[in-house]
């Protein structure tokens with residue numbers, strides 16, 4: 439084998455290994471950083487969350503762990519907001535990007551594939567969550583240090599431990615009662 443042929447084989451093999459490594463790395467990242475499984479909020483709950491958070495036209499709503507993007511899509515279409523959708527799962531990000539494009543909302547929604555713990559939240563007027571109580575506990579210091587005064591945090595079914603909700607709403611949907619907790623920054627504490 440000539441040196442050129444050997445080099446070509448080496449480059450092709452390296453490329454092949456790299457292609458295989460990308461999905462593997464993404465799966466590892468997902469396992470390592472996942473703060474909740476994908477369980478979409480029913481549409482009635484999504485609308486109640488945004489209503490309870492008093493989302494206004496032109497405000498920026500962040501959904502941390504945005505799943506299929508339904509919260510952000512609703513915030514933009516029904517409330518006239520701008521949206522930032524942060525999601526760890528590449529499949530859900532792809533699905534959300536397709537739907538946002540199909541609806542022609544690309545100019546009002548930013549979709550970020552990544553760990554919500556790394557997100558810059560300073561621009562948020564409203565943050566929506568459907569994670570777990572333990573995940574909210576982990577996220578709490580970041581919310582407290584990054585969110586502006588008057589920003590609202592609305593969480594589906596799980597409290598932010600140590601914060602006192604200013605409003606609690608119940609919504610019956612998909613065969614059970616869902617609870618919505620609304621907090622304003624800076625939060626009152628227990």
Ligand SMILES: C[S@@+](CC[C@H](N)C(=O)[O-])C[C@H]1O[C@@H](n2cnc3c(N)ncnc32)[C@H](O)[C@@H]1O
Pocket residue numbers: 471472473474475476477478479501502503504505506507508509524525526527530552553554555567568569594
């Ligand atoms: C219960 S689902 C909620 C989906 C959506 N917010 C809703 O209410 O319909 C939680 C989502 O958070 C995502 N997630 C979990 N850990 C994450 C992390 N560290 N960074 C970004 N997304 C994460 C999951 O992949 C999942 O899509």
